[in-house]
Amino acid sequence: MNQIYWKKNAHKRAGSMSDLSFLSTEESNKVLQFHKSYLKYKETPLTTLSALSNYLGVKQISVKDESQRYNLNAFKVLGGLYAIAKYIGNQLGIPDEQLTFDKLKSPSVKESLGTLTFVSATDGNHGRGVAWAAQQLGHQAVIHMPKGSSSRRLQHIHDCGAEGYITDWNYDKTVEYVANSAKENGWVVIQDTAWEGYEEIPKWIMQGYSAIATEVINQSESKKPTHLFLQAGVGSFASAIIGSVISNYKETSPKIVIVEPDQANCFYRSFLAGKGEAVAVTGDMDTIMAGLACGVPNKVSWEIIRNYADIAVSCSDDVAATGMRILGNPLDKDERIISGESGAVPMGLLYKLLSDPNLVKVKEELDLDSDSHILLINTEGDTDAVKYKQIVWEGAHPSYQSR
């Protein structure tokens, strides 16, 4: 029960620093300006859980709730949408400052480029974001999901008008298939991970995610967090937030904790190996944290995480389930937050670190105490509402089989 393993990052700020210029404050402000051009744009809430902070003996626990992003129940659309916008902008020579949602939807863009097809591999959330963005801008999307993916998450993709399929392979093999199918068909790959020779679009996706950090920085005013817990699949999300936060807070940046499922713990294993090289996880990666079930780190993200993260933590599925229950059943006047499997694991981990005497060494390593202000990001809501109930109501983890 609640298996938690951690490893300190021996390479933090060692050697050459990462190039964070694409996540600089100036770049991130341009990105946010683009997102704001969408008519229904609304900042997601940053909620303080005061009763829980008191109960666990820390100064403040804040949760940025991305389940409320554009009715899509997850943060992912920020990346897919921005990458598609940048792709179209680049094709037509539109400078970043002039990229707006309406301009991209205009008939003149359609006349110049025709109907584009964007293709991607996904656990569900990224694909839904790409499908939604393509539909909103009048283009097409073809989305492939790994073996064992949720049929309800696939349905969300179909609901956005995209073609969508569940493959017989794990996430990383599905990404390979997508890259090949794009070559054969002349489609555009909008993939949320980078590899040798494919870095530009993943960097645009990461820039798209930086809007979350910019919003948090604006919402927090002078109250900077001391600790930032970030869940990782391929690491694009975590490294985008790290890059933006470091660019903004500089030497007063928080301690950074990377959180992963134990079945797909590539960053934890990379820290464990201690050579400063990324280590991949292979196989089925069977975890309830579908969004984090990725075994190969994003090449660009790995460098950022290696240079700036403090520790990586590998968690069993019940840690995520614990986080879902805590967020869904608040103390006193705290806000209720519906958080899905990949969204809730940082909360499950924080709870265990602050309440389990067996984990006191990690707590001390991180200087988690009564002065700590911890920031968590709920990256998804109940993106599979049936599974959410099975886990929260029935405790049906980790062995539930209904896909």
Ligand SMILES: Cc1ncc(COP(=O)(O)O)c(C=O)c1O
């Ligand atoms: C809900 C959720 N949280 C976190 C992540 C992790 O993002 P990344 O793969 O960039 O590490 C994902 C990825 O799909 C996700 O869907």
